Amino acid sequence: xxxxxxxxxxxxxxxxxxxxxxxxxxxxxxxxxxxxxxxxxxxxxxxxxxxxxxxxxxxxxxxxxxxxxxxxxxxxxxxxxxxxxxxxxxxxxxxxxxxxxxxxxxxxxxxxxxxxxxxxxxxxxxxxxxxxxxxxxxxxxxxxxxxxxxxxxxxxxxxxxxxxxxxxxxxxxxxxxxxxxxxxxxxxxxxx
Amino acid sequence: xxxxxxxxxxxxxxxxxxxxxxxxxxxxxxxxxxxxxxxxxxxxxxxxxxxxxxxxxxxxxxxxxxxxxxxxxxxxxxxxxxxxxxxxxxxxxxxxxxxxxxxxxxxxxxxxxxxxxxxxxxxxxxxxxxxxxxxxxxxxxxxxxxxxxxxxxxxxxxxxxxxxxxxxxxxxxxxxxxxxxxxxxxxxxxxx
Amino acid sequence: xxxxxxxxxxxxxxxxxxxxxxxxxxxxxxxxxxxxxxxxxxxxxxxxxxxxxxxxxxxxxxxxxxxxxxxxxxxxxxxxxxxxxxxxxxxxxxxxxxxxxxxxxxxxxxxxxxxxxxxxxxxxxxxxxxxxxxxxxxxxxxxxxxxxxxxxxxxxxxxxxxxxxxxxxxxxxxxxxxxxxxxxxxxxxxxx
Amino acid sequence: xxxxxxxxxxxxxxxxxxxxxxxxxxxxxxxxxxxxxxxxxxxxxxxxxxxxxxxxxxxxxxxxxxxxxxxxxxxxxxxxxxxxxxxxxxxxxxxxxxxxxxxxxxxxxxxxxxxxxxxxxxxxxxxxxxxxxxxxxxxxxxxxxxxxxxxxxxxxxxxxxxxxxxxxxxxxxxxxxxxxxxxxxxxxxxxx
DNA sequence: GATGAATGAGACTTCATTCAT
DNA sequence: AATGAATGAAGTCTCATTCAT
Numbered sequence: 175x176x177x178x179x180x181x182x183x184x185x186x187x188x189x190x191x192x193x194x195x196x197x198x199x200x201x202x203x204x205x206x207x208x209x210x211x212x213x214x215x216x217x218x219x220x221x222x223x224x225x226x227x228x229x230x231x232x233x234x235x236x237x238x239x240x241x242x243x244x245x246x247x248x249x250x251x252x253x254x255x256x257x258x259x260x261x262x263x264x265x266x267x268x269x270x271x272x273x274x275x276x277x278x279x280x281x282x283x284x285x286x287x288x289x290x291x292x293x294x295x296x297x298x299x300x301x302x303x304x305x306x307x308x309x310x311x312x313x314x315x316x317x318x319x320x321x322x323x324x325x326x327x328x329x330x331x332x333x334x335x336x337x338x339x340x341x342x343x344x345x346x347x348x349x350x351x352x353x354x355x356x357x358x359x360x361x362x363x364x365x366x
Numbered sequence: 367x368x369x370x371x372x373x374x375x376x377x378x379x380x381x382x383x384x385x386x387x388x389x390x391x392x393x394x395x396x397x398x399x400x401x402x403x404x405x406x407x408x409x410x411x412x413x414x415x416x417x418x419x420x421x422x423x424x425x426x427x428x429x430x431x432x433x434x435x436x437x438x439x440x441x442x443x444x445x446x447x448x449x450x451x452x453x454x455x456x457x458x459x460x461x462x463x464x465x466x467x468x469x470x471x472x473x474x475x476x477x478x479x480x481x482x483x484x485x486x487x488x489x490x491x492x493x494x495x496x497x498x499x500x501x502x503x504x505x506x507x508x509x510x511x512x513x514x515x516x517x518x519x520x521x522x523x524x525x526x527x528x529x530x531x532x533x534x535x536x537x538x539x540x541x542x543x544x545x546x547x548x549x550x551x552x553x554x555x556x557x558x
Numbered sequence: 559x560x561x562x563x564x565x566x567x568x569x570x571x572x573x574x575x576x577x578x579x580x581x582x583x584x585x586x587x588x589x590x591x592x593x594x595x596x597x598x599x600x601x602x603x604x605x606x607x608x609x610x611x612x613x614x615x616x617x618x619x620x621x622x623x624x625x626x627x628x629x630x631x632x633x634x635x636x637x638x639x640x641x642x643x644x645x646x647x648x649x650x651x652x653x654x655x656x657x658x659x660x661x662x663x664x665x666x667x668x669x670x671x672x673x674x675x676x677x678x679x680x681x682x683x684x685x686x687x688x689x690x691x692x693x694x695x696x697x698x699x700x701x702x703x704x705x706x707x708x709x710x711x712x713x714x715x716x717x718x719x720x721x722x723x724x725x726x727x728x729x730x731x732x733x734x735x736x737x738x739x740x741x742x743x744x745x746x747x748x749x750x
Numbered sequence: 751x752x753x754x755x756x757x758x759x760x761x762x763x764x765x766x767x768x769x770x771x772x773x774x775x776x777x778x779x780x781x782x783x784x785x786x787x788x789x790x791x792x793x794x795x796x797x798x799x800x801x802x803x804x805x806x807x808x809x810x811x812x813x814x815x816x817x818x819x820x821x822x823x824x825x826x827x828x829x830x831x832x833x834x835x836x837x838x839x840x841x842x843x844x845x846x847x848x849x850x851x852x853x854x855x856x857x858x859x860x861x862x863x864x865x866x867x868x869x870x871x872x873x874x875x876x877x878x879x880x881x882x883x884x885x886x887x888x889x890x891x892x893x894x895x896x897x898x899x900x901x902x903x904x905x906x907x908x909x910x911x912x913x914x915x916x917x918x919x920x921x922x923x924x925x926x927x928x929x930x931x932x933x934x935x936x937x938x939x940x941x942x
Numbered sequence: 943g944a945t946g947a948a949t950g951a952g953a954c955t956t957c958a959t960t961c962a963t
Numbered sequence: 964a965a966t967g968a969a970t971g972a973a974g975t976c977t978c979a980t981t982c983a984t
Contacts, residue, residue, distance in 0.1 A: 185943070208978060210946095219945045220980085230979065331540055335527040348523055351547030359553055360546045374963070377968060400953065411970045416955065418968095569964070592957055594967095603966040604959085614958065715924055719911040732907055735931030743937055744930045758984070761947060784974060795949045800976065802947095 262314030454506030633690035646698030838890030
């Protein structure tokens with residue numbers, strides 16, 4: 175299986191420029207930005223853009239994947255701190271806050287991903303993030319800080335519903351409202 | 367010069383058909399559905415659609431307004447029960463759940479409203495909803511069930527972030543995670 | 559041959575209102591005004607408008623015909639004065655000026671007529687105008703004031719090219735430039 | 751950052767084809783021709799048309815500008831002949847005739863320009879034309895052939911009122927009627 | 943490999959005309 | 964006879980994608 179030949183240096187440069195420009199444009203103008211505008215912002219022609227990403231959907235997917243990769247890095251760093259003795263609940267809460275703040279500048283990416291039905295990019299990044307978050311949760315549950323029924327999917331659910339497009343105070347308030355649900359102190363729902 | 371005479375029966379019928387079809391189409395295909403498709407779904411020609419709603423934005427706004435109106439009705443009924451002795455927290459939680467379930471069939475409406483910058487329709491509906499929700503909160507705080515710092519805006523924040531486009535179990539789980547933040551039992555956030 | 563039964567009084571009233579409104583609207587906004595706008599300006603519904611004028615073209619034709627009728631009246635009055643001894647050239651020139659000024663408020667009518675290929679309305683009005691103008695010309699030629707080769711068609715040609723959509727000074731200047739061509743003093747064109 | 755590189759050969763070709771087709775279509779069907787029809791006549795897709803001229807107004811403006819450019823060339827050539835000793839009045843008259851004949855094939859362009867409020871294209875073309883015409887007039891006035899109060903605006907007034915949409919004999923007759931107004935022999939208007 | 947011109951389906955909206963009330 | 968809601972073809976313009984240079 176011969177590997178695809180090493181990409182040319184300028185092609186690599188272009189790919190990065192395009193990803194950066196796409197992230198920026200989508201953040202600023204929402205996912206409806208035209209491909210032409212993204213290309214212009216990246217300083218390349220549309221044709222070049224299409225050589226790297228055969229479809230708008232592919233481009234969005236790549237932008238999302240980058241985001242996921244950064245989240246995975248953060249998750250692993252977070253777990254490292256917990257493993258070193260930091261409080262799991264506090265760390266998880268702070269992690270949640272950081273991801274949301276990061277998502278703010280990627281505003282629209284989430285929406286875009288859904289709108290266009292983008293396929294997840296590199297699954298390993300998702301796995302990395304999932305494993306690290308799970309480890310943090312486990313640690314918190316062992317310490318009695320985090321409610322025993324909390325799972326990684328809960329964290330994803332919160333990501334998915336974070337008010338990234340509302341102003342900072344709203345985002346902070348949202349964290350305040352939402353974190354108690356993760357704690358071991360969470361009351362059982364009232365009997366219906 | 368006769369005063370604005372009563373609208374014709376068929377026009378009223380059509381307006382309803384259009385609103386219904388628009389809600390449905392937006393729910394199914396998102397707010398990008400073409401006006402032609404909405405018209406077809408309503409069984410009228412585009413022209414008719416445009417006679418009733420001069421702009422796509424106007425149509426969306428009307429759909430949103432209808433939704434708000436229904437929410438306001440529900441909020442008032444909820445308060446009526448609380449005033450009659452029902453538990454405020456349970457009622458608020460159930461109300462939250464119902465609104466979200468109702469929003470599911472209006473999926474995309476929220477997004478659409480933002481995308482198109484639709485103006486809110488009848489402000490009195492928003493006021494009705496706000497007043498009723500506030501009354502419920504006040505009652506719950508008096509009863510010591512709801513956290514003293516909770517406001518109507520918190521409820522709106524939860525509406526705005528509800529996972530209306532996720533499957534039912536996720537929506538239920540989300541409620542479970544989120545309601546504790548409203549209770550008087552909510553722990554203070556960890557010192558930063 | 560039974561005559562069409564006498565039109566109802568309100569129908570007559572409506573016809574007049576429509577014609578007046580149409581003239582006004584076309585003058586103000588050009589011939590592209592919508593039928594709805596004309597109807598609204600006339601204080602009737604579109605349906606009524608269409609009952610009186612089955613086609614937009616027909617309506618325009620009627621407006622033009624009214625204009626022609628007024629021109630014919632003016633032409634006859636002009637001839638009456640000439641027959642009573644007034645100078646034919648001066649009267650013809652003044653007539654030309656008056657028609658143009660009248661056309662200003664009917665601006666767009668001319669264009670509209672062409673655009674829509676409206677058929678001339680009442681031929682007798684055209685005949686009346688033609689006959690009167692011809693009589694004036696003849697009188698002027700007999701008096702040696704008007705060039706012998708001038709015909710009614712020349713006057714129509716000038717009507718057709720009058721700058722009704724330019725400001726008053728331009729219209730006045732145009733008259734100054736154009737009237738000499740009608741006089742007996744007009745030089746023969748230079749030998750080619 | 752390369753400076754605006756030379757336009758591609760095919761793009762230039764298309765621009766010309768579009769301008770030609772637009773002129774033709776407007777001449778034939780008036781300025782209301784659809785952009786689709788113009789595109790079809792030019793043998794390109796609408797998108798191409800819109801790439802070259804972002805707006806219908808822009809396209810019309812370009813067509814008008816081309817016309818103006820040709821008129822300017824003619825005006826300069828005319829003046830060259832006058833400077834070389836040709837009779838100014840005869841040349842001016844002939845120039846007037848040529849411009850009108852040229853306008854015949856651009857019929858509708860004039861109207862179109864007004865209808866759409868197109869901005870004049872290259873102002874230098876207008877200046878060239880104005881300067882040359884003025885020089886011709888000056889020469890004619892020096893030679894005692896052209897009336898002393900005639901200005902460039904008079905010529906423009908005649909352009910604006912020329913019967914470009916009437917048949918050739920009418921156009922010729924119109925010239926005959928109109929040129930005397932420019933001569934030094936023009937009588938003063940009768941005392942009102 | 944990059945460029946950017948060309949493509950063409952499809953979006954929103956208008957408006958002359960018809961027809962049920 | 965009047966009303967005004969409904970119709971639907973057509974118009975201008977956008978934009979993801981293709982392809983000649």
